[in-house]
Amino acid sequence: MPLPSKSRKVWCSMLADLISRNPDLQRLMDDGYSVEIRRQTGLHLLVHDVPYRNAPGDLKRGTLVCPIHLREDNLTNAAANHQAWFIGEHPCSIEGTPIAGIVHSSGRSDFGDGIVVDHGFSTKPRTGFYNDYYDKMTHYINVISAPAQHLDPTLTARLYKPAQTTDNSVFYYADTASTRSGIGSIAGKVAALRIAIVGLGGTGSHILDLVAKTHVNEIHLFDGDAFYSHNAFRAPSATAISDLQTPELKAKRYARIYSVMRRGVEAHPEYVTDQNVGLLQHFDFVFICIDKGAARELIAKYLLQAGIPFIDVGMHVQMTKDAQKLVGQVRTTFFSPKKNDHFDRRVPVDSGNMRNDYGLNIQVNELNALNAVHAVIRWKKYYGIYDDQIGEHESVYAINAHMLTKDERVEG
Template identity: 35%
Template structure:
């Protein structure tokens, strides 16, 4: 995903040394300066792009044979669309200002039938040759090997290795919505840790973890993943454990092993969104008030579970609070540990319900930012007994 990956990958180094103008952006291998013929026989330049399968220090063989193309449809020397490319839908539609209008589907054949591309070098060269053969009928000197190596993304990239999942799904333009997001996670318990699990798969600029609790064995039974015994001896702070665990994939996860009290509200400086995953308490009332004062949108979550004669029942809750709806949703955010909100103090937590509550929170966030089409309200409830989601009026 950066110049460092190009330097470490034999496959990408081979392309660079051959003179291809390669770069890596948003989980895609991008090759600029691809010459092609338009229907009138003019030589124009386009751009290849395909999802880059890679670890943090090397590429893997391409798992997909399709090549996306930004430019006009390549033609042969006689003005016909180049049939050998095999037209299909592009895997990538948008990348910054680039629009990918075409998808090419050329499958290699081995002695026993179709075979996969063994490297990205082979994939790029194969598609280049299909187009360049016709270009050379007009100009023998035309080449994609222009010797340029544009400045690529740096170690400030959001991920340790490329997000080829978004590249393959064609959602690069949508995931880019999150690139400037600085997210605070206030509370890393069962639900908060699952929220982090989901958000860590997005390119947010910074994930700021705030929780003063340690991770004990019982916590791990309602949280994502599975630690090894030595990681819990002695019990680490939750924020340190999760920063290390997700730091192997996501950059800029910043742990703060403290409780968020007024003297530490500076930890909220610069945030653009917050997830509040703590029980009702006097401190929570101050945190909510501070987020509102700072005009920071946030999602508050909670689970009210009880054990009855028929098993566990109760309600999950996720509330999106924005500058436009503060007054309407405030009553749905329990901040007083007494009275009618006592249900949220119950300590029954089940990993699948923690995960579901986190899913609700993350979908509200993504819908608010425009990643999902969103026509629902800001208050979302789930009834365990009936397995029904409820959109409650704010």
């Protein structure tokens, strides 16, 4: 049973609401500026067709770029940053030198969402801050355009072209954190991925909580079990007692919860077996978060044969002899095209007589969360969000020794 191949749709409802709630953005459009609002991994305001004079004296048009900062009420906050950026050659004065009043930096910089700027500008109004984005953008436009208009008074940035709104984000509201920190291009490295999480117990549910807040395209959830009271103590957030009266299948429950924030969360309320393991061929990456050795081995061997990178997580927790303390380890094992020969020596598939009190549902929510954090950090390192100088494909955290290993490294 193949999974459907989904294409990204254009969603404009959030941007339409943003414009309708903010008169400064609407006024830029009404006054004829070539406005584009672009949202995927960030939220940016672009004004195209800004006339300027380059160093040789040619008249050109460029694009003024500005991240949109929002307050909690979804209203714009232009006062948050007075800088702007430009796509094109550096605008020059009548004398052919860079306009001194706005010079800040030059050099190509990737803002994400297909926005690569060439120059950064900095200038403040006399009041020290901009009242809104109409005030900010028109101020920069006037400064940039003045030398060009000196040569040709008919030049204007107000061409009355239709406004453009591009909303390819998986989120129902803007990721203002990536916009404010300028890491849109970094956050976007996982935007095209389809991933699967197999097992939604303590660690799997925490992994979902973390990856759901990235720009990954689709997250598919596989688990045939229901959500009971003991699960509530090893899951993100809080569960009302009313939600436990009629147990809900985990995959459906978590898809419902996280679908209020984002698109692309799909429930598969079933266990992965030899009958349906082929469903995993459709994913770019898989997290295995189950404690059944036979199922873990089945899934891992299939993914290894298919060449699909994956992470297997697990923990071993037991009581001390006096039953007064817990000891154990948290394991994160990664398999990639560069290194995948370590499954048999690193991943347990037969518990045998080994004592593991974790299986008795000891409540170790913080260990589940830690296991998930290690897994997601390793996943992000693989896709270049975090720098990776070690290349470890196995790490184990020993609780009582407070030691984290870094084994099975990629050589060279």
